[in-house]
Amino acid sequence: MSAPLLSLRGLGHDHGDGPVLTDLTVEVGAGERLVILGPSGCGKTTLLRLMAGLLPICEGQLLLDGRPPVAGRGAALIFQNTRLLPWRRVRENVELVLAGRPKAERRERAADLLQRLGLGARLEDWPGALSGGQKQRLALARALAMDVPLLLLDEPFANLDPLAREQMQEELLRQTGVEGRAFVLVTHSVDEALALGDRILLMQPRPGRILREVTPDLPGIGMERRRAPRFYTALAELSDELREVAREG
Amino acid sequence: MKTELRQAASDLAWLAKVPRHVWLRLLLVPLLLLLWSALAKGIPDGYFAGPYLTLRALFLMLTDDRRKLLIALWETLSVYLWGIGAAALIGIPAGLLLGLCRTLGRTLSPFSHGLAATPVVALVPLIILMVGLGAEAKVLIVLLAALMPVLIATEAGVRGTDPELIEMGRSYGMGALTRLRHIVLPAALPSLMAGLRLAAIAGLVATVIAELYTAMTGLGALLQSLGNSYRMDSYFAVVVIFAIIGAGTTGILTWIEHLLTPPPERRRSH
Ligand SMILES: Nc1ncnc2c1ncn2[C@@H]1O[C@H](COP(=O)(O)OP(=O)(O)O)[C@@H](O)[C@H]1O
Ligand SMILES: [Mg+2]
Numbered sequence: 001m002s003a004p005l006l007s008l009r010g011l012g013h014d015h016g017d018g019p020v021l022t023d024l025t026v027e028v029g030a031g032e033r034l035v036i037l038g039p040s041g042c043g044k045t046t047l048l049r050l051m052a053g054l055l056p057i058c059e060g061q062l063l064l065d066g067r068p069p070v071a072g073r074g075a076a077l078i079f080q081n082t083r084l085l086p087w088r089r090v091r092e093n094v095e096l097v098l099a100g101r102p103k104a105e106r107r108e109r110a111a112d113l114l115q116r117l118g119l120g121a122r123l124e125d126w127p128g129a130l131s132g133g134q135k136q137r138l139a140l141a142r143a144l145a146m147d148v149p150l151l152l153l154d155e156p157f158a159n160l161d162p163l164a165r166e167q168m169q170e171e172l173l174r175q176t177g178v179e180g181r182a183f184v185l186v187t188h189s190v191d192e193a194l195a196l197g198d199r200i201l202l203m204q205p206r207p208g209r210i211l212r213e214v215t216p217d218l219p220g221i222g223m224e225r226r227r228a229p230r231f232y233t234a235l236a237e238l239s240d241e242l243r244e245v246a247r248e249g
Numbered sequence: 250m251k252t253e254l255r256q257a258a259s260d261l262a263w264l265a266k267v268p269r270h271v272w273l274r275l276l277l278v279p280l281l282l283l284l285w286s287a288l289a290k291g292i293p294d295g296y297f298a299g300p301y302l303t304l305r306a307l308f309l310m311l312t313d314d315r316r317k318l319l320i321a322l323w324e325t326l327s328v329y330l331w332g333i334g335a336a337a338l339i340g341i342p343a344g345l346l347l348g349l350c351r352t353l354g355r356t357l358s359p360f361s362h363g364l365a366a367t368p369v370v371a372l373v374p375l376i377i378l379m380v381g382l383g384a385e386a387k388v389l390i391v392l393l394a395a396l397m398p399v400l401i402a403t404e405a406g407v408r409g410t411d412p413e414l415i416e417m418g419r420s421y422g423m424g425a426l427t428r429l430r431h432i433v434l435p436a437a438l439p440s441l442m443a444g445l446r447l448a449a450i451a452g453l454v455a456t457v458i459a460e461l462y463t464a465m466t467g468l469g470a471l472l473q474s475l476g477n478s479y480r481m482d483s484y485f486a487v488v489v490i491f492a493i494i495g496a497g498t499t500g501i502l503t504w505i506e507h508l509l510t511p512p513p514e515r516r517r518s519h
Contacts, residue, residue, distance in 0.1 A: 052420050072422025083417040087435040087511040096431055097421045126513040146421060 003066055005030045005149055005182055006051065012059035012207075013046055019207040020046050024060070026201065026210070030149060031180040033173075033221070035197030037187060037238075039246040043208030044186040045080065048152045051184065052077040064150065075150040076143035080158065082135045084127040090114065090138055091123040097145040113141045117171065133164035137171065144175055151176060151183040157192065166223070169196055173222045190239045194218070195225055200238075204245050211245060214238065298482040306482035307489060318471070322490065325456055325467035328384065329494070332391020333452040337445060340396045344403025344444075345429070348437070354404055365397030369455050373462045387459035387466075394455030395448035402444020406437030435511070442506040449498040453491065 004027040011024040020043045028034050038044055049055045050062060053069035054077070064074045084093050094110035101109075114120055117137040119130075127135060136156060143151055153172070157165040169192065176183055187193055193200045198221075200214040216234060218225045225231055282300045289299030298306070310318040347354035347361075369390055376393075380386045410433050418428040460469025468487050475484040507515065 054416060054420055071419045077420045079413070079417065081413070083413055085414065085431060085435075087514055088431060096423060096427065099423060099427055126511070128513045142421070 007063045010060035011062050021208040032182045033198045034184045035193040035200045037193040037200055038203030042203045042205035045154055048154050051152055075152050076146040076148050078139050078143050078153045078156045080154045082139040086128055090125050094142050094145050097142050117141045136168050153185040155187055170222050295479050298485045302482040303485040307486035321468045321471045328387045329456040331388045333395045335392045336395035336399050336448050340399030341403050344400040348404040348407025369394040382464040386463045390459040391452045391455045395452035398447040399444045403441045406440030410436040445502050446499045453495050
């Protein structure tokens with residue numbers, strides 16, 4: 001078997017006031033879909049920032065493609081709040097990620113990605129004029145523009161209404177599926193975890209650690225899974241477990 | 250007939266597009282003139298001049314054969330514009346640097362604020378000693394007065410940039426220059442432009458100080474000699490010119506800010 005895309009061994013973190021994460025050991029293979037599920041404050045955002053190379057690694061080991069992660073290479077992070085540049089047009093928000101390539105190529109690639117995500121008619125608009133769902137699509141397009149094998153998503157759809165959320169989940173599966181990209185998605189929504197994860201890591205707070213790994217015994221992925229009758233039994237079970245975890249922590 | 254009326258109405262459509270504050274501004278002009286002449290009635294001649302006498306003096310000075318006023322205006326404007334231009338040229342990059350290198354900014358902050366608080370008059374003897382009484386000295390005085398407002402406001406604007414956007418830039422592989430151009434500068438622009446406007450005002454005051462305390466030239470010297478000979482109508486004509494220079498410069502700066510601000514941000518600016 002080839003080396004995993006992402007590998008964590010005994011990873012921990014401390015912001016300076018007690019441990020936030022301890023002893024995380026996980027591997028993610030190329031094209032795999034990992035969901036990390038845990039209550040608020042269990043260190044999910046911190047974990048993603050470590051994976052993105054935005055925080056220094058002080059405890060344990062974290063390797064992305066066999067090397068410690070470097071910000072701006074190897075992985076694209078989609079933030080909890082979209083963090084679009086309000087003073088740059090939709091098109092420019094994507095083009096900025098493609099720095100270093102010829103201008104014409106950047107334009108073409110950005111337009112192509114936005115087209116794929118249903119924003120083809122909004123290229124010249126300002127991000128402020130987009131709806132919440134469209135802003136998330138733009139953030140996804142920007143992440144896809146980074147030519148990297150791993151997407152990191154921090155509760156990306158938490159602020160969307162249920163219908164828009166389902167659409168975005170399908171979009172994420174479609175776009176990453178086409179190019180065989182892996183993703184690590186962090187959420188506190190059991191429904192989202194069950195619909196999107198090949199594997200689900202259940203996290204426990206104070207300090208953040210892995211309680212157990214769940215491999216959903218459900219057919220397909222996304223909407224297909226949701227339609228399976230067993231989805232709701234699994235949802236109820238996993239929800240109970242999460243409630244338990246939140247209470248203990 | 251009807252079509253002509255309609256044509257006339259559409260010719261005047263631009264009137265509806267004039268923003269409300271412009272109409273209010275035009276309304277303020279006669280009000281101010283009234284206030285001015287009321288004030289002039291209460292003050293004995295020789296100390297003050299009303300709007301009519303002032304504007305007449307202004308017209309006479311502008312059309313005068315010896316062109317004393319125009320020459321003085323030219324002298325003043327060149328000192329003033331060189332001074333605030335140099336302040337912007339030095340203050341903006343220095344403010345960017347101090348805003349981006351936090352340690353440097355924190356280290357120098359008491360000194361830059363100390364210099365900002367020092368009245369420029371206090372530095373005049375030193376400047377004369379170093380560069381003499383000529384134009385260089387004047388430009389230097391204006392520069393010193395205008396530099397710190399630009400620098401401090403630029404630094405504050407840079408430091409006010411949303412750290413989440415900076416982190417986004419870093420995580421999407423944007424280099425330092427790309428981040429500066431597309432994240433930091435747009436975020437700092439409103440503060441930077443406010444600093445420039447303050448500098449334009451401080452610089453104008455400093456221009457008059459420079460013209461009075463070094464070799465006497467320009468509108469400052471003209472003001473002095475008119476005041477000494479109690480020619481109050483011409484004196485206030487020069488005062489009006491100063492007010493126009495101040496309002497004009499800040500107006501131009503506001504217009505530049507408008508051009509540099511992308512449409513979605515414009516609601517928040519002037
Ligand atoms: N930059 C930081 N400095 C200090 N403490 C932090 C910082 N970021 C997060 N924390 C703390 O770490 C813990 C985990 O936060 P976070 O990773 O945001 O959790 P989650 O995303 O699961 O809600 C919280 O107690 C939070 O207060
Ligand atoms: Mg979080």
